[in-house]
Amino acid sequence: MTDTSNRFRDFAARLLEHEGALVEPIEPQGLEAMLPGNLQQPLRAPEFLRLGFAAELPTGADRASLESDWLERFGELLGERGRRLKFAINAAAPPLGHIERTVEHNVALQNAVYRLSQTEQAWTRYLIFIFRYTAISDEKREGIIRFGFNLINGSAIDPMVDQMLASALDEGATETVTKPAASQLPADWTTERLKKAVTRALPVRVRAHLGQFVNGMQRRLDRDLDRLHEYFSGLREESWRKLKKAKGDAARERLRIEAAEREYQAKVADLKQKYDLRVNLEPVQTLELISQVQRVTLVIKRRKGERKLTLDWNPIARRLDSPPCEWSFVAEGSRVVCDDQLHIVSPPGHAPCPQCDREYCRVCSPRRCPKCGKEEKEAAGSGN
Ligand SMILES: [Zn+2]
Numbered sequence: 001m002t003d004t005s006n007r008f009r010d011f012a013a014r015l016l017e018h019e020g021a022l023v024e025p026i027e028p029q030g031l032e033a034m035l036p037g038n039l040q041q042p043l044r045a046p047e048f049l050r051l052g053f054a055a056e057l058p059t060g061a062d063r064a065s066l067e068s069d070w071l072e073r074f075g076e077l078l079g080e081r082g083r084r085l086k087f088a089i090n091a092a093a094p095p096l097g098h099i100e101r102t103v104e105h106n107v108a109l110q111n112a113v114y115r116l117s118q119t120e121q122a123w124t125r126y127l128i129f130i131f132r133y134t135a136i137s138d139e140k141r142e143g144i145i146r147f148g149f150n151l152i153n154g155s156a157i158d159p160m161v162d163q164m165l166a167s168a169l170d171e172g173a174t175e176t177v178t179k180p181a182a183s184q185l186p187a188d189w190t191t192e193r194l195k196k197a198v199t200r201a202l203p204v205r206v207r208a209h210l211g212q213f214v215n216g217m218q219r220r221l222d223r224d225l226d227r228l229h230e231y232f233s234g235l236r237e238e239s240w241r242k243l244k245k246a247k248g249d250a251a252r253e254r255l256r257i258e259a260a261e262r263e264y265q266a267k268v269a270d271l272k273q274k275y276d277l278r279v280n281l282e283p284v285q286t287l288e289l290i291s292q293v294q295r296v297t298l299v300i301k302r303r304k305g306e307r308k309l310t311l312d313w314n315p316i317a318r319r320l321d322s323p324p325c326e327w328s329f330v331a332e333g334s335r336v337v338c339d340d341q342l343h344i345v346s347p348p349g350h351a352p353c354p355q356c357d358r359e360y361c362r363v364c365s366p367r368r369c370p371k372c373g374k375e376e377k378e379a380a381g382s383g384n
């Protein structure tokens, strides 16, 4: 990722200079800046700032990778100006060589067949979202989630988001672009459609980011529960022993057992509260990227039905879109095609009903099973 870190360094240097800082490159792959007073606060940085962008850091430098919170701090510096950025990327798509093989490699439909109908040069728009999450239970975890969609088809572009961001930061790739006419670009999504997509896309991505954190939390909770259980079992056994031997006051031992039982339940409730997980999500930035692509049109056939699906091959990431999951917007995995409307969904979007065990499409019936009517709590984005 040397390329990415170089671009990030250039971007940071240009931004800081533009905002009035004195900037000097330092080795290896870093920069030193003298920040005027008005920059120190939004950047949460001292007057003399040293940043390192590669694995090896200059002496005393803070690490600024795309994973660090520096992307976010620069975002804050851009403020509302940077909330929604628009870039056009200059990258002509070369003709695709092994188009059949590329498609075969990317498209796994469990219950449908397809044929290639067309390939063409085209333009598309991608939306990339950057969210900050804060997860709090007995510990705290913070991080950044980046994901995006291709607006032509709703394909999740998570695997190429970093590359796209890096290209967008690279001025050379964006300044000489002749932007296409609006009619050549996919239309804006309605607010409702976009909101639905983001709310369904987020939970699965948050869960993936927090997997380790949640596992660690579960282990600590289990350990605490075990200890508690052991302690109160000891108390109970002791009281029972006394009761059996008819030593002491039986009524008093019974009260003691009951009190211990209540205390145990209360302590378990306390633990559950202590390990209760709350996750806050906050949008940091939305970027729109316009890019040239090689567009492939497939005709998908399921029983007697037929529909078209376009997939874009992006020349920057050198990747073809995965078929979208029109339910949860996950990037990976295979897809199922529904019988009625030929929606394309990931397997959880066509999972069996928990009551009658028959499969159905969640895009067709998001609220209840169409076969038995059982209501389903919208399992947003539980896709994997
Ligand atoms: Zn459907």
Ligand SMILES: [Zn+2]
Pocket (backbone or CB within 6 Å): 353, 354, 355, 356, 357, 358, 369, 370, 371, 372, 373, 374
């Ligand atoms: Zn059912």
